Amino acid sequence: MFSSMTDLVECTAGKESDERWFILSAGYGIPFGNIGFKVEVNPLLPGKLHHLSDYFGFTMGVGYKHDAPLFAIGAHIYPMRRRRTIVPHLSFFYGKVDRIPDEWDGDDYDSVEALSAGAGLSIDIGQGFSLRGDLLWLFHIYDEIDPDLIDGRFRFDLGIRYGFRSPYAEQFSGGEGERSPSFLQLGFGMGIPYGGVGVNLEFSPLLPGNLGQSVHRYSSLLIGSGFSSAGSAYSIGLRIYPSGKERSYRPRIGFHYGTVAMYEWWGGDSSNIEGIAMSAGLLYKFNEHWAVDGDLVYIANAFGWDQDDLDSLIKISVGIRFLL
Numbered sequence: 001m002f003s004s005m006t007d008l009v010e011c012t013a014g015k016e017s018d019e020r021w022f023i024l025s026a027g028y029g030i031p032f033g034n035i036g037f038k039v040e041v042n043p044l045l046p047g048k049l050h051h052l053s054d055y056f057g058f059t060m061g062v063g064y065k066h067d068a069p070l071f072a073i074g075a076h077i078y079p080m081r082r083r084r085t086i087v088p089h090l091s092f093f094y095g096k097v098d099r100i101p102d103e104w105d106g107d108d109y110d111s112v113e114a115l116s117a118g119a120g121l122s123i124d125i126g127q128g129f130s131l132r133g134d135l136l137w138l139f140h141i142y143d144e145i146d147p148d149l150i151d152g153r154f155r156f157d158l159g160i161r162y163g164f165r166s167p168y169a170e171q172f173s174g175g176e177g178e179r180s181p182s183f184l185q186l187g188f189g190m191g192i193p194y195g196g197v198g199v200n201l202e203f204s205p206l207l208p209g210n211l212g213q214s215v216h217r218y219s220s221l222l223i224g225s226g227f228s229s230a231g232s233a234y235s236i237g238l239r240i241y242p243s244g245k246e247r248s249y250r251p252r253i254g255f256h257y258g259t260v261a262m263y264e265w266w267g268g269d270s271s272n273i274e275g276i277a278m279s280a281g282l283l284y285k286f287n288e289h290w291a292v293d294g295d296l297v298y299i300a301n302a303f304g305w306d307q308d309d310l311d312s313l314i315k316i317s318v319g320i321r322f323l324l
Contacts, residue, residue, distance in 0.1 A: 029157020033070035036063020041205030189319020198226015233259035
């Protein structure tokens with residue numbers, strides 16, 4: 001038995017838990033889109049950078065409230081590494097965090113788009129399951145929304161999670177004699193994948209079981225954030241490389257969700273339009289760590305808008321990328 005609470009904390013917090021790299025969660029709060037699901041993935045990093053995956057992860061959550069979907073994308077930082085029974089963490093999120101009554105129409109609701117940050121704790125309860133909670137602060141709210149209509153700047157979330165092992169992870173860390181694909185790319189450019197004019201992070205997540213042994217050579221996840229004349233914009237999606245990611249010339253197709261267009265109103269105001277888009281393009285690696293890319297992007301669906309409201313259904317995206 002433990003002689004004191006200090007002994008208990010030292011034992012549990014210092015104990016190495018299983019290596020779980022792909023985590024599915026269900027719960028309540030901002031990371032889950034109110035009430036919904038969340039996935040946390042860790043980017044597969046090359047060479048000696050591989051062990052940095054112990055200290056952070058990317059998250060994407062989606063849920064539902066008042067007849068509309070809510071979402072959150074963000075990151076967790078683990079200052080004391082993740083492979084412990086009790087793990088403190090820092091959290092950062094962007095997304096649609098709430099639904100509030102419309103000021104002019106009480107029967108309708110408006111979505112609240114915000115940035116939030118906070119801290120929390122996860123506790124390993126065994127067999128791959130863990131409990132997790134955060135206290136988050138909405139430090140920036142987009143659009144001109146009356147703060148009195150928002151149910152507090154501080155929010156609490158709680159969820160239960162299951163993590164999958166990725167035993168193949170070390171195989172892709174740049175082992176001797178093996179040519180490692182570009183698992184992590186940071187891009188600067190313009191177009192839908194970059195959230196207007198902005199940055200784009202493309203990475204290969206650690207997947208459960210042996211699923212990633214071939215998947216990582218042919219696909220990547222991407223997150224983009226930028227600005228348009230209507231304000232901040234974003235994009236999340238998936239890219240598929242039919243010929244793999246080892247070659248200098250890499251044709252690809254992509255699927256994107258987020259800000260796909262902008263609409264200018266009479267009087268000079270403008271609004272971002274969210275939707276789904278598909279792309280086809282090429283990445284050319286002209287240096288060990290540098291590449292340029294270009295895509296033709298087709299807007300397949302603009303949520304709540306007619307196609308006639310868009311100036312064009314075909315968009316161009318170009319950028320320069322740093323590859324690891």
